[in-house]
Amino acid sequence: MVKKIAEGSHAVAEVVRLLNPDVLAMYPITPSTHIPERLSDFESDGELDGTIIRVDSEFSAMSALVGASATGVRTYTATSSQGLALMHEVLFVASAMRLPIVITVVNRALSAPLNIFNDWQDSISERDSGWIQMYGEDSQEVADLMVQAYRIAEDKRVLLPVMVCMDGFFLSHTYDVIDVPEDLKGFVPPYKPEHAYLDPKRPQTQGAWAMQEPYFELRKELEEAVGAALPVIKEVHDEFAKVFGRSYGGGAIDVYGEGDTVVVSMGSVCTNLKVLADRLGFQVVRVRCYRPFPAEDVKKALEGKKAVAVFEKDVAYGTGHGALYNDVRACTTGKAVNFIVGLGGLDVPINALEKMCGEIDAMNDGETRWQR
Amino acid sequence: MSSEVISSGHSACAGCGEIIGERMVLEALGKDVIVCQATGCMEITTTPYPRTAFKVPWLHVTFENAASAASGIVEADRKLGRNTTVVAIGGDGGMMDIGVRALSGVMERGHDLMLVVTDNEAYMNTGIQRSSGTPKYAATTTTPAGSVVPGKREWKKSISRIAIAHGIPYVATASIGFPEDLVAKVKKAQGIKGPKLLHIYTPCPVGWGYDSSKTVYYAKKIVETGLWPLYEIENGKLTISQRPTFAPLEEYFTGQKRYKHIKPEHIKEVSERVKAGWKELEKQEKAGVDLMLLP
Amino acid sequence: MVGGVVTKVGSLDSNKTGSWRSFRPVIDREKCIGCGLCKKFCPDVCIEIKDKKAEVDYDYCKGCLICKSVCPVQAISSEEEEK
Numbered sequence: 001m002v003k004k005i006a007e008g009s010h011a012v013a014e015v016v017r018l019l020n021p022d023v024l025a026m027y028p029i030t031p032s033t034h035i036p037e038r039l040s041d042f043e044s045d046g047e048l049d050g051t052i053i054r055v056d057s058e059f060s061a062m063s064a065l066v067g068a069s070a071t072g073v074r075t076y077t078a079t080s081s082q083g084l085a086l087m088h089e090v091l092f093v094a095s096a097m098r099l100p101i102v103i104t105v106v107n108r109a110l111s112a113p114l115n116i117f118n119d120w121q122d123s124i125s126e127r128d129s130g131w132i133q134m135y136g137e138d139s140q141e142v143a144d145l146m147v148q149a150y151r152i153a154e155d156k157r158v159l160l161p162v163m164v165c166m167d168g169f170f171l172s173h174t175y176d177v178i179d180v181p182e183d184l185k186g187f188v189p190p191y192k193p194e195h196a197y198l199d200p201k202r203p204q205t206q207g208a209w210a211m212q213e214p215y216f217e218l219r220k221e222l223e224e225a226v227g228a229a230l231p232v233i234k235e236v237h238d239e240f241a242k243v244f245g246r247s248y249g250g251g252a253i254d255v256y257g258e259g260d261t262v263v264v265s266m267g268s269v270c271t272n273l274k275v276l277a278d279r280l281g282f283q284v285v286r287v288r289c290y291r292p293f294p295a296e297d298v299k300k301a302l303e304g305k306k307a308v309a310v311f312e313k314d315v316a317y318g319t320g321h322g323a324l325y326n327d328v329r330a331c332t333t334g335k336a337v338n339f340i341v342g343l344g345g346l347d348v349p350i351n352a353l354e355k356m357c358g359e360i361d362a363m364n365d366g367e368t369r370w371q372r
Numbered sequence: 373m374s375s376e377v378i379s380s381g382h383s384a385c386a387g388c389g390e391i392i393g394e395r396m397v398l399e400a401l402g403k404d405v406i407v408c409q410a411t412g413c414m415e416i417t418t419t420p421y422p423r424t425a426f427k428v429p430w431l432h433v434t435f436e437n438a439a440s441a442a443s444g445i446v447e448a449d450r451k452l453g454r455n456t457t458v459v460a461i462g463g464d465g466g467m468m469d470i471g472v473r474a475l476s477g478v479m480e481r482g483h484d485l486m487l488v489v490t491d492n493e494a495y496m497n498t499g500i501q502r503s504s505g506t507p508k509y510a511a512t513t514t515t516p517a518g519s520v521v522p523g524k525r526e527w528k529k530s531i532s533r534i535a536i537a538h539g540i541p542y543v544a545t546a547s548i549g550f551p552e553d554l555v556a557k558v559k560k561a562q563g564i565k566g567p568k569l570l571h572i573y574t575p576c577p578v579g580w581g582y583d584s585s586k587t588v589y590y591a592k593k594i595v596e597t598g599l600w601p602l603y604e605i606e607n608g609k610l611t612i613s614q615r616p617t618f619a620p621l622e623e624y625f626t627g628q629k630r631y632k633h634i635k636p637e638h639i640k641e642v643s644e645r646v647k648a649g650w651k652e653l654e655k656q657e658k659a660g661v662d663l664m665l666l667p
Numbered sequence: 668m669v670g671g672v673v674t675k676v677g678s679l680d681s682n683k684t685g686s687w688r689s690f691r692p693v694i695d696r697e698k699c700i701g702c703g704l705c706k707k708f709c710p711d712v713c714i715e716i717k718d719k720k721a722e723v724d725y726d727y728c729k730g731c732l733i734c735k736s737v738c739p740v741q742a743i744s745s746e747e748e749e750k
Contacts, residue, residue, distance in 0.1 A: 022451040023444055051447045056477030060440035063474065066433050067408060067444030073451055075444070093433055098670030159669060193668040198406045198429040198445060198458055205424035205673040207409075207432035214421050218671050379713045380727035381682035387731035388710045395712065418679065421671055425679040550709055577731075585732035588708050 002307035003179050008139035008171040009034030011178045012078070012104055014148045017042050018184050021102075022073035023301060025053045025061035027083060030116045031168035032106035035078040050076070058083035062090040062101075069099035070206050074150070074190075074199035076101075080168060081122045088126065094161045095130030096222050097206060098195060100153035103160040104146065107267070107313075108168040109344045117345020118168040119313035120267070124290075124323045126322055130222050132229055133291040135266040139176045141248055142166040144240065147181070148258040151236045152187045159195060159231045163289075167268040169345065179246070187243055230292045252294035253301065254286040260306040261360055264291060264298070264328050269342065272350045287324065298331040307335040309360045310351075313342040321368050329366075338368040346372065375399055382425040384409040384417040387584025389575040389591060391417070392491045393548045394461065397572070398445045401457050401486070403428055407447055410462025413492065413497045422465030438462045440474040443483045450484075457562055459486040468531045475531075479538035479567045486561055487569040489531055492576035500579040503544035504529040507599075509638050510630045512579075527645070535569040536605050542568035544604035544613075549573075549591030553613055555603060560604075564650055571652035573600050581629025593624045598646045601653055610656045621646070680727075684711065688730035690745045696720050698742035704745065706732035 006014070013035050015157045026036035042048040065075040079087065084105055094101050105123045106130040109115040110302050123133060134149065136142035142164060152309060186345075196206055207342055212220060230252060237251030250253050255269075257277035263284050265273055270286040277284045285301045287294070302308055312322035325338040339356050342348045348371075356371055363369070377398040380511045384391040394414050398407065407430045409415050415432045418425040433441045442460035449456045460478070465490040467475055478485055494512045495501040502512040507528045511517040515524040542564045546554040554572065561568040575591050576583040594600040598616035605611075621639050625631040668674065701719035713727035714734060721742075723734070735743040 023447045025444070051451060053443055053447060053481065055440060055443075056473055056480070059437065060443075060474050060477050061439035063433055063440040064444030064447075066437075067431065068448035069439035069444075070431050070441075071406070071445045071448035071452070072449040083425055089434055090437065096670065097672075196672055198431060198449075200404045200406065200429055203427060203429045203676045205426055205430045205676065206670070207415075207420040207430075208421040208424060208671055209416060209432075210421040210671065218421075221669075266701075270714050375712050378675040378712060379726065380681040381679040381684060382711075383682065383684065384710055386687060386710070386729035387733055391710045392708060395710075396707075403746050419673070420679070422668070422673055422675070423678040423681065424673045424676055427677045548708075585736040587710075587731070587733055 002182060003177055005175050006178045007034065007173065007175050007179065008142060008166060009106070009173065009178055010038050011139050011143040012146060012166070013038035013042070014180045015143045016076055017048055018085050018181065019146065019150055019188060020074065021050045021076040023053065023065065023068035023075050024050050025055050025064040025077045027055050027058050027061045029058070029080045029083040030079040031108055031172045032078040032083070032104065034172060035104060035106070059090065062087040062094065065101045066090060066094050066097070066099060068197055069101050070097065070198055072193045072199070077105065078104040078106060080106045081110055084122045084126060085110060091126055091129040091131060093207070096218065098159040098225070099161060100159055100191070102146070102149045102240045103163055105163045105165045106168045106172045107165055109359065113229050115344040118170055119343045119345065120165070121161055121314045123165045124314040126163070127291055127323060130160070131227055131291065132160055132226065132233070132289070133165060134162065134173070134289055135165045135287065137268055137270050137286060139166070139171050140178050140246070141329050142171060143178060144244065144246055147184060147187060153235055154191050155232050156194070157224065158232050159230060160225055165267070172314060181244065185243055203318065207319040226292045230289070230294060233289050239254070248288060249286070250264045250297065252289040253297045254288055255301055256284040256286065257282065262302055262305050262308045263311060263357065264308060264324065265311040266324065269348055271292050272353055273311065275350065276354055276357055280354070282357065290324070293327050298328060302332040302334065305334060307337065307360055309337045309339060309357070310330055311341055313339060317340045325368070335365040337363040337365070340368060340370045376403060377417070377428050378428065379425045379427065382418045384413065386579050387577040387587045388461065388491045389548055389587045390414055390492050392587070393499070393572045393574040395461070396548060396551055396554055397461065397488055397558050397570070398428065400555040401459065403563055405457045405459060406449065407431070408438050408442035408445055408458065408460045410466030411435035412463045412466050414461070416497055436470040437474050438466060438471060439478040439487060440525050442485050443478045443481065446483050446485055457486060458484070459488055461467055461488040461490065463496070464489060464491040464493060465503045468505050469527060469616070471501050476538065478535070479535060479540050482566055484565050485567050487567060489510055489569070489571045490574045491571060492574050492579060493528070494579050496576050496579040508642065511633065512630070522633055522635070522638060523630070532569065532571050532605070540567045541570065542604070545571045545600070545602055547573040547591045547595050547600055547602065549588055549595060550602065550614070557604060582627050586627060590624065590628070593619065597621050597624045598650055599624065599642070601650070603653065609660055610653070612657055614652060683726045684729050685726045688728060688748050690730045690732055691725065691748050692723055692728065692730070692732055692734050693746055694721050694723060694745050695742045695744065698740050700740055700742070702739060704737050704739060708733050708737050
């Protein structure tokens, strides 16, 4: 392992190169673009084995990956915001067809108005697509999640696509000291599918349509599969910690500090929340795995606590809250409050976070504050 | 009973021209093939889970992405060390309208793919709505012939011309009424590396409102009238496959409910278009090169 | 199957579409020259040429009568199905 100063996007690209996907589809969109640019550098220097398809749109990116994965090879793409939204239709196909595609979502706000900066509305809006969603706190964790993601996706007990989410600009465009593994120590074995392949020697039909009953059953199976991925996600996290020496709590959630009040959030904002947790004496529960939602872990973490405050960069429009709050709300009968922060990349400085944490006691159960 | 590639028992309508075209193409390609099918009649009539009519590897993803999904298939196939013939196939809606971006993308990128458009000139699967492949004056459920508007107002789009503008090595038109010509073109295309596009005319008895036994009649007749030219463009060189006899257009329009309202002045207008179109085609055949080399 | 994959290829032949038929093509074996044109155009893949004569599989034939219309020697007639 070599520690080096690297941009978040470049660290992801380096790890993807090691993971050796056979087919990569690429379409530029800010702020995900540094990843395909760096992978293209590797290709031009003969350091990338996989074939890059420079597609005509994100819709075609996801479509090409579905075609490639259905044929039986490992695939990759990165995208953001409108790009992920354009993939929407195909995302549901990929998960239901149980194709272990892995993508990096560099989180960015959705239009309108057009805004290129970070929030989570893009990936949060795909939370019901049947994909596994993991959120990294820093670029090191995002790079490590990429390795874990392929292991999880291709595990015979899972066979689902995975989105690894990283905060746009805050992580994708900033430099950090990162351990980029030089080899993966056999952690991710080659992908050899037994369920889905397009091979003239073993013909099969993929993507058949279904009447009400088989449709209902296949959709139920998908929900069961997403749920059943949770123990595998934890297992892979633990094994990764053993092999690479880096651990992120328990895999599904990362619990930090002690206190009667719990602050729940995801992604890079948690780093400042952890600093405040030490200063103010509360606990941080960082959701690492958002889908499947680790409800039992969250319930356990919130048991007997005085209050929970959910900080998030997304809105579940029409519910009065963010999506993460609604998931956390279902895990506790105690007091829960919600802060909507950082939409469209609005800065969330540590002093603002500190002020918000100071307001929790005075807030009513169920209250949401939009913190500018 | 069944062929090597597709079984009986599919639920295509009696007299379906599109499934004749699909079978002719796949039988010509042989078994070392992977098929990527756009949403449409050919998908819905063949693959009701948990059964399938297909005997070759077959994938359906969505309506508008058969070509881009096929580009992923072919690149994966090559990474696996194989050289399988990969074919993306869809109707006029899936390939000429909603899937035209994907189609353009794969042609521009040069994937080693067969692109097949089985054209029945409307969205038949959803109930005969107008597409860019619907010919002028044809009535559909979204361009009905009324007291003021005589069916579709626009001319049919030329997907072959769009294809050749990408500089791809092979583009051809065919009709199921001329199976030898169709099969020869499929086989020739299969032997060419890179993207190749076949635009196949496949009549639809239900959508056009004619007796189901007349599918082959109309597939032949349109070629005889000159309204559907059979040609191929190989490396930019246009060759006409068959000269029409310029049979009267009435012989083609008659018996199709979609043209029931058509008036002599409409037929005259179409007829003039056919004449002008053939003049252009023959000019291009003589000139020798029809490859868009500069933007 | 995982992901709705279908491995029993050609299994749709369990769907007997012959019940759709209103008219039945009848082949006159005397006239039939076994040219195979009817087989080539049959949308339902249900005509075989056996001993140089066309045979219709009525389990699948939907009665479109394309075969009748393309037969070069008028060897195919049609009869209304009794319902």
